[in-house]
Amino acid sequence: MDHMVDLSWGSSRHVLGGLALLAGAALSGCYSGAPARESEGDAASATDSASDSASASASASASGTGGDTDTAGDTDGGAAAALPDTSRFPRLSHRQWENSIRDLFLLGQVTGKSDLFIGDPISGGYDNNSEKLVVSATLWTDYQRAAEEIAEQAVNDPGIMAAIVPAIDGDSTAKASAFIESFGRRVYRRPLTPEEVTRHLEVFQAGVGIGGDDDPFNSGIRIVIQTFLQSPHFLYRVELSDQLDGERIPLSGWELASKLSYMLWDTMPDEPLFAAAEAGELDTLAGIEAEAKRMLADPRAREMIASFHYQTLHVEHYTKINKDAVKFPEFQESMRDMMIAETMTFVEDVVFESGGGLTELLTAPYSFVNKTLAPLYGLDPAAFTDELEATELDPSQRAGVLTHLGFLAANSSNIENDPIHRGVYLNLQILCTGLPPPPDVVPPPPPPMEGETLRERIDRHTGKGTCGEACHGTLINPLGFAFESFDPLGRWQTMDAGKPVDVTGEFYFNLTGATKFDGAVQLADLIAESEEAHRCYVGHLLEYGFARTQQLADRDMIAEIAERSRLDDLPITEIILELTKSDAFRFRAPVEG
Amino acid sequence: MPIIRPKLSRRAFITGIGGAVVALPFLESLLPRGKEARAAAERPRFAVFVRQANGVAQADGDEPERFWPSALGPVTYESLTTTDSDRAVAELADFADKLLMVRGTRFAFPGNGCGHSGGGNQCLTAAKVSDMPSGNLSLAMGESVDNRIATALNPASNPDPLTLYSGRMAGYINEVLSYRGPKDLRAADRNPWSVYTKMVGINQLPEEIAARITARRMSVNDLVREQMQSLMSSPDLSMADRDRLQIHFDAIRDVEVELLCELPGADELAAMEAQQDYSGADELMQTITKMQMNLIALAFACDYTRAATLQIGDGNDSTQYTIDGEKLPRYHQISHRIYSDGSEGDPIPDAQGKHHVIDREHAKMFRHLLERLSMYTTDEGTLLDDSVAIWCNDLGAGVSHTYKNVPWVCAGSCGGFLKTGQYIDAGNVTHNKFHNTILSAVGLTNGQGEYVDDFGDPELEPGVIPEMIA
Structure with missing residues (x-):
């Protein structure tokens, strides 16, 4: 069940260029002097978090001209590019389950029942990665209990019953059939076959016989709801289509409707989307585009954008921000939530209010500040309230989300900056360089020397001339050191250990080769202009949107969209739209063998 | 998550569009009823693994011994309360005659870029660490010992081991212990209320x-x-x-599994229910851990499962433990002895001392499990005597993150199979032999009716640790 494919930029860079920078990198890692592995059991790691990455798999190769983009608006499968192998049964994430229950029963809010579900051990990637989501025995019990509770509550709530059971004339069997057809269409996200209706009706009759409710009809409805909510056709986004069109299988309109709604809204389709599927409108690119645009303008798309960036930017780590009370008496625990809100408000503003792209996310010199956070930005708190408000920041100091307080404070220890982890994060999550894991044995750090800056100390331990040179000297440390003009709380600083901070560096980018920079703002601009960052970001969006990891067959499409993102500053909503129009969205590959 | 999500009471209500609120007879169904004793002849054996992270404060490099007893051989209440009172295991003095402490085992395989993940992968599997994924995402390449036990011995209606967790799931390394097979990690349940209600079901x-x-x-x-x-x-x-x-x-x-046991009283139920929104707060670590231990003891008493794991803290447990009113620095940083999760940072004053304090706290929590297992009596002793409870770690020591001398502190003879009341050195053997011994203790054999000898990676030398066996 493991589809992970190493598509890392690191690999392609070894092939494509910049080899001089990586000279000495051993196959098992960048370290030139450390033993690759210990054969006996004393395998240890003093830098056990250096490979902190939600997804080390990354972006596409430098080649590619866009592949088969099928812009004609038809479903002609001729001369199509190879499609990635994908699951026909992606399980709903717990968030998608909650939202679907809310919408199925027309509730005003989610039930919260999934908070008691057992979690999913994803081991990297996003929380909706279909390759990792299974229905274990424990989760099956969770689903069963939730289905029984919801059914119990539904049949005892006249409001819900009136909303989900069609008001038709006829006997209880006729009413039950109407319910199974109408409610079943929404649960399974497609019309039920006559055979399915008949089989569910048998279950209804069994429920009537079992009884337990004042009204026998309710006993039947109860058991049908229980069945629906435990059915694989509800718990998975099932792709039943199996008819080849050339060398690929087009998904049905109903399947595309579900794929759209779970990608853009994390929930089931609404009635207009069902209607579009029923009318065959999703059989064309234009139809898909029209629905996707409508959905991206809906508030539910904001939840998708928030969830994606929360995971990509590792905002969860902000909840662990803590600072030494002696060194940083200004720190308050309440700042954690404010920093989270700052980042998430900024992301929402860039994507939906500004219609911005990745470049704006990485370089825009503004953020959302309140009176508590204002001093950390060197601003007068008296000019602010408790509410976060859009605020221009000094463009010589701040550029985009990586210079905001949350990222800087979360990637610091309690007492000092952590340029190594800042550099690792940028490599893995922003540039997708695919760093190899650190070696199991790392020499102990040297003791701090009097008057030594943090940069000097880390350079002495991992920089050029040390066994960590290959990764740290050229990839990790230069990016991390660019942020030494901020302190562990994210405040601007100019001095360290009595010396002016040194934020200069050099990094190898595909398009510009070894490129020098001076500070985080210049680095942010370089990153925003780089091929790597745009491919990395589009790749992340694909992984989240398609609920799976990337495969080789995705790379041309990623490269094509990323190039438009880089050159045309494609808005993030447009990137998403392009993904929904891709062959990888509309078709699936037949299973070989 | 940043998404605003209004909370409903989860006990069993939905407020629908009609506004009606309906209660289930759910809580009532979870209250205790009659107790039926299990006959002696039917008494099964059980194994539970309680895992602490980040190694222990034992002799390592320049650091002194503060974990193990001072001498191999018999362990008594007197030795643990006098000569060895400064050692972490002294907290278990009340159970001295039921203890079997095993030093001298090691994990056979290197990690793959992350000492914690590699240790967690191997701890209960004795299997290799995956090449892909790697680093903190690495996975074990084999089945875990709890899975082996549950598959072989559990009631057919519940083939899974009980897989529990306490503490935060911060996303870096979450659960690490229980594997159905290669790279097939089993999720751990960290909510006692959810565990309890699932266990009791409609019984x-x-x-x-x-x-x-x-x-x-x-x-x-x-x-x-x-x-x-x-x-x-x-x-x-x-x-x-x-x-x-x-x-x-x-x-x-x-x-469902038919539960033949006495369920907890209303106070314990209410305490668990009150924590149903638990999301890993550091301050609740000991409280939740003890609740999970209560559930493990209950699960054994009810013969709900024969094997259980409890992982305390995430892969590199970063909990800020509050012990005797003092809130300590993050445990992972204490284990590194510096204010950093990496290799650079200011030293934490008396870090090994703080690590020792945390070791003692884990010993106290483990003691709670032993007390709970001892509450259930049989006609020959207690449930603890029919079980082996194991306090383990996925590293040997803190600062070196060594895979050598990984500590195993067992309690209970597993029906007389294990030789308790002693502290032994297994002689730097690979830890598959420890698991072979435990598997044999719960009643499994190698197919020829002899001790289990094949657990873990097939490259490993087979066999048990004879000194553990009575």
């Missing part, structure tokens, strides 16, 4: 209501199985999809 409902629920479940399961079989019969199905659907199909059960 305590009035017979008439329970019968109706069971009848409904049978009808539902019949149709769901038909649907699953239809999907699984598709010729156009990848191996991954087939495996995934098979796990789901196998999970569908018509009958």
